[in-house]
Amino acid sequence: MQITGLEGKVAVVTGAGRMRSIGRPIAVELARAGCDIVLTGTGRAPGRYPDDERAAGWRDIDSVADEVRALGRRALALVSDVADPQAVDVLVARTLDELGRVDIVVNNAGAARGEDRAAVVDLAIDAWRTVIDVNLHGTFYMSRAFGRALLEQGRGGSIVNISSIGGKMMAAQTAAYAASKAGVHALTCAMAAELGPHGVRVNAVCPGIIDTFRMDDVGRGEQWEKMIAAYVPLRRAGSGLDVANMVVYLCSEQGSWISGQLYSVDGGMVPGR
Numbered sequence: 399m400q401i402t403g404l405e406g407k408v409a410v411v412t413g414a415g416r417m418r419s420i421g422r423p424i425a426v427e428l429a430r431a432g433c434d435i436v437l438t439g440t441g442r443a444p445g446r447y448p449d450d451e452r453a454a455g456w457r458d459i460d461s462v463a464d465e466v467r468a469l470g471r472r473a474l475a476l477v478s479d480v481a482d483p484q485a486v487d488v489l490v491a492r493t494l495d496e497l498g499r500v501d502i503v504v505n506n507a508g509a510a511r512g513e514d515r516a517a518v519v520d521l522a523i524d525a526w527r528t529v530i531d532v533n534l535h536g537t538f539y540m541s542r543a544f545g546r547a548l549l550e551q552g553r554g555g556s557i558v559n560i561s562s563i564g565g566k567m568m569a570a571q572t573a574a575y576a577a578s579k580a581g582v583h584a585l586t587c588a589m590a591a592e593l594g595p596h597g598v599r600v601n602a603v604c605p606g607i608i609d610t611f612r613m614d615d616v617g618r619g620e621q622w623e624k625m626i627a628a629y630v631p632l633r634r635a636g637s638g639l640d641v642a643n644m645v646v647y648l649c650s651e652q653g654s655w656i657s658g659q660l661y662s663v664d665g666g667m668v669p670g671r
Contacts, residue, residue: 403651405432413507415439415458421506423638434472441477480507480536503544505537506560514574533578554597556649561602563668590658599657606664609635631666
């Protein structure tokens, strides 16, 4: 099967600056399929880079932008905060002013794992708010603002929300994260119904255990392998490319009759839902 329908389109990918991530391969694979890319990051200081990024001379979203340009596509790298609705409005304006259109929005930016992984009775209000503000409110702000642009253009389009199987499993000590992702699921389905008559598709991709920087607190080696063997039927962790492949398909002509769906990309961890 050949992926078609993406040549010359403009895709916005948030949270795309990490070297070992989901956002980077999404941006690169959409570019490989023919898209010009707007990619955002938080503008983190180099002192916050993990050791492998420092060793590689990584430059956050600028490095990913270089990869996009090496594929012959245009790239616009912008520091932006999805949890700030005014910053999102600026992002829309810059996208339209500099690239002339928008066709695809991938809401990938997410709050870092941290103090939110606690029982509800012990969960700090600030930790709850941080996760909800970035994961749920950020997806809402982006979808609202770019959804308006897609409607004004009148050419249809695709919004893909990067969620998580956490929003389906709703496990203990993940209340903030699970609530934010379950909210993304509801937002996805409601928007699919609203925007479908205008040719705009809205879907969510729900990754399982993906081998990225977000899982570095777990470590690798024996502990990691035991976790994979215990939870993943296919007996391997996923990669950012596994998620990117699904995103590209959903945005392509081949995925043009799919909307309002919550796809688990998880090696079989959460079957049937």
